Amino acid sequence: MPRLSAIDRGRAIGQLQAGNRPAAIANVMGVATSTICRLWTRFQASGSTRDGARSGRPRVTTARQDRVIYRQHLHQPFLPATETSRNTVGTHGAPISGTTTRRRLSANHLYCRRPARRTLLTAQHRQQRLQCGHEHLNWNQRQWRDILFTDESRYCISHADGRIRVWRRHNQRYAANNILQHKAWGGPSVMILGGIGLNHLVGPVVFQGIGPGRGNGVNAQRYINQVLGPTVVPYFQLHGNLTFQQDNARPHTARATTAFLQQNNIRVMP
Template sequence: MVRNRLHEGGMRARRPQVGVVLTAQHRAGRLAFAREHRGWQIHHWRPVLFTDESRFTLSTCDRRDRVWRRRGERSAACNILQHDRFSGGSVMVWGGISLGGRTALHVLARGSLTAIRYRDEILRPLVRPYAGEVGPGFLLMQDNARPHVAEVCQQFLQEEGIDAMDWPARYPDLNPIEHIWDIMSRSIHQRHVAPQTVQELADALVQV
């Protein structure tokens, strides 16, 4: 009865949008960033390299799958998506995109991403050459993760003459590379044969 009334009012059940928890300080930072860049045109954004890391797991179930079934067939084997939340491994990757191109996708080996690794595996071999190709005006967008803002990495950027954007805390939704991660996740998830090992997952991500 309640559902019918809601439907009559144009309301439908939908999965809620997921967002980050924001304090008043976070909101103020986001607003200040938006006001600072609201007048930017395409030529302002063109030299910006948007970067990020993302973790993909073998056991991820994104709940996008749907099955067509009759009443009473919910538990039929053909209608069950097997998912073991405690199995499998994961792969962390780093990538960068801009209006003019993209970096190679870097698969991070096992272990935590430290400041030294970030400098030696990403900033030096990937970001620095990209900045050289873009030339004057290059701007690195990276979030405020600890390895990114560590002194050793800040010193490297300064020595190389690479400018980084002042990025507000808790602001992942403005980074367009988040859409790339989502597209990659969908592509992997929709494969006829899903990756079964960490290496297969890494290979699939690079291929995508």
Template structure:
């Protein structure tokens, strides 16, 4: 029986306050109805859905890292837990264990799966002040490392049709993407330089600096509420495109305006974790 995440607990309280029965809420989140009753009582008593302080070994990941692990495996469902563990730095400055990654996935009712031959989905997009770029739904993805998003696919399906036309209209913009393998390939650097795109220098292990991470969280929450749940790659693509356009521009602008605060927080923490 999975534990409810912080976001799911808040959603459960919202459903209860909207008039849903405890049994209906329990069925929606696939938990025992007693879990919902205890959550409701805790919220009435403490006005919060947070877990009570517990004894024992402290967690080695933050909630934001937990969301990152889950989102990584939603976007790349065939990635091994051991690879995610090696690529994720915990709160003590060391890579996570494979079992920690599996526990975080299990708490969100996910598990690592073996690759199979069949349709694969992958998507992305970009944001700016009063701007959306994309979205991009990658086609013909294969089982390669990184979810099959190679440098060639990144150029052909994201940069050439979406990014380059945008920067041709907005020459004063700065392009920001992280150090994913497909982004740092020499072919990518040469392509962006040849097309006059000014790229932000990106430090390693710094997801706190990227405001679009919060947009993906918002899109994931909205996708979780899609009924019926998409169960094919095509239905997931349609839901993603619909949800992408439903996110208010005011929400995106708040993320963009947060960049100076993000940079200041990362500098103040000497590259450590921040509230972002």
């Protein structure tokens, strides 16, 4: 049934005061007879046709529970809202819903988002990085120009492996043209290494024989045979006083790699 507007309420009261029956008025206005009767009762009691104040739906959590929910997720950001819901009994005597938990968190400016993915760092790693930053904080351009920064990256050939979105209609998630297809084992890919400095450029070097499966990744021997030997060593011999920078991946820090760099007098940035 539709709600009566302020004008219709006034018309209904006028007709009731004129002696018309509530049922006849309700039939003309398209509402239930009980609606007209309640309107008349309210008018006689208060002299007004306005709606009374409503308390709204009672909250199922107390203010203290709201604070507990907020603090739990502030200190445990990966805690699922559903787990908090199961462990929180509301004022209605039952566990609260996940929606309620999410609303309480949103009210405190905590929102569900995809987490950023980064390399695992221990406390020692962080301390070492901070120390490295302090040691090189005051380096000038002349000092940095003799550093050759290198890194390798994997690139998928069969499909884009970054974050991709699809625009589709509702209930069309599994339509053939909306599915991003890829090989079950990840598909073919290439590993490419490059180096860059203020006035230097090395590569790109494409690793050969890299693929899925145990033993088919980049190891120390492939790193030496495909990168250091044919590319890095000749470049350093040609350009003289350079310092080689690489990350701490296992092929880079292996004993064979360290020995090879020392044998060829290549200074490595610590």
